Structures are given as C-alpha cells and as structure tokens.
Amino acid sequence: MLILAAEVKNGQLLCEGNVCVAVKKGHALCGDSAFFIKNHICAFGVFDGVSGEEHPSTASEDAARAFERFFRNQKEVSPLLMREAFDYANNCITAGYTTASVVLVDNHGSFVCGAVGDSPIYKITKEGARFLCGDQRIVKEGDSVFKFTSFRNVVSSVLGAKTFSLDVVEGALRKGERLMAVSDGISDNLALKIKEGYVFDCRGEEDLFSLLKKCGLGQGAKESEVVSCLIHEIQERWFESREGVFSKIDDIAVALFSFEG
Secondary structure, three states, rough: OEEEEHHHHOOOEEEOOOOOEEEOOOOOOOOEEEEEEEEOOOOEEEEEEEEOOOHHHHHHHHHHHHHHHHOOOOOOOOOHHHHHHHHHHHHHHOOEEEEEEEEEEEEEEEEEEEEEEEOOOEEEOOOOOEEEOOOOOOOOOOOOOHHHHHOOOOEEEOEEEEEEEEEEEEOOOOOOEEEEEHHHHHHHOOOOOOEEEEEEEEOOOHHHHHHHHHHOOOOOOOHHHHHHHHHHHHHHHHHOOOOOOOOOOOOEEEEEOOOOO
C-alpha cells in the first residue's frame, strides 16, 4: 500500500488491521510519501522529500516504491536485509533527495528500524515514547535555541546522494506495544526542553506521548483515529503559541504499528 506525494491533494490515510499510514499536505506541493505491506512480515516507512532541492516529491515517491517492491516477498527481519533495502532504494531514486525511515516487524515482535535523515522512529509503551533512530540533523542537544531552530532542517545524510549514512536499531515488542515513524512535520512541532537558552532535550518524547494519550492511544481508539487525531493536534500548533514549541507549517507523514502478540 502506497501513499505517493504527488497524489496527495489534501490528506490520505491507509490502514489494514494493526498498521496505519497517513500523509497530510502542508506545502503547496506535497513532498512526503509513505508505504506499508503485510505479508510474511510487516514493513512500513515514511519519506520526506528534501524541500529547497529539486524534485522532492519524486525522490520520496521513488523511495517508497522501491522499499515496497523490495519487501513484498521477504520473510525475514534482519539488519542485513535492512541495509540491502536501503542500498536498493538509493539506486532507485531518479531525481532529488529524501529522508527515509523504515521498520520491519515479524510475527514474534522482533523488529529492525533503519533511518537516513531526520524522520524519527519511536517505540511506544505504557511508560512512554522512546526515540529509537532517525535524527541526522547537524544540530544537537546542547546547542543554543537560536542555532537549533535556525538549522534544524539541515541534515547530514539523505537518500539520493552518492553515499549515505544509515542508522539501524534492533529490538522486540511486547503485546500492546507500538512503533511509530514520523516525518519532521510532526517532530519539529513537538516541545523542546530548554534551560537558560539552550536545548537539552530535542526528541519530544514526553510531548509526543502526551499527544498520543490525548488521542486515545491505549484507551480503545483505533490506529486510524489516533493517527488522524495526532495530525489534527499538530496542525493546531501551526497557529498557536506553546511553551517550547517552535512551530512550522510542513507536510506530515505518519506510520503507526501496534503489536497484537
């Protein structure tokens, strides 16, 4: 199942059982894409075409199609397979550059996450949201608020380049736990923790978990309802002033997977 940037007129949501992906248009021309497949394994991901460069939607669409093709008939979950998939996808991009954050999960809850760029992946449990990978921005915790907010859109690695740096994380899920991949249209609208003009927590884990609980996660809400609500809550921040939130209007891509055990 694919959501391709150029086909998103306003917003698009695709769900099947315990997995859901969505893209919401923020720019005049949408640059975000997403995919998921459920076969022998579950694979899903989000892609944020790099705005400011040519053909951002082409890059994210090429990547989404490539990963969907690569994982269509796969039966295993491994770091090696993830690396092979990223190499394949990078060679399939015909124009532009894109971030890519992709997750593989097997029937036992074992997972592998792979990320290039700044589209973060989180593990969601009853205790909270925990960042796993997907933060290759040139800014970091300890930077001044001015530096962080001025350069947070600059990343050190993207797909579509001759070389890229891939972050890979392995883990396991228990029944009821979730994995979520989001573009920076979500993460850059989460609250930073700031002390004396410096950023000391830039991952937005507490704020994200608070929003997910507000949207009914773990309280009987369907994945589609949670995703739609989260996007709505983020859009509300585009025009509101909140402590620690340096909002920006952007395309939004979200993928949510719940492990049913």
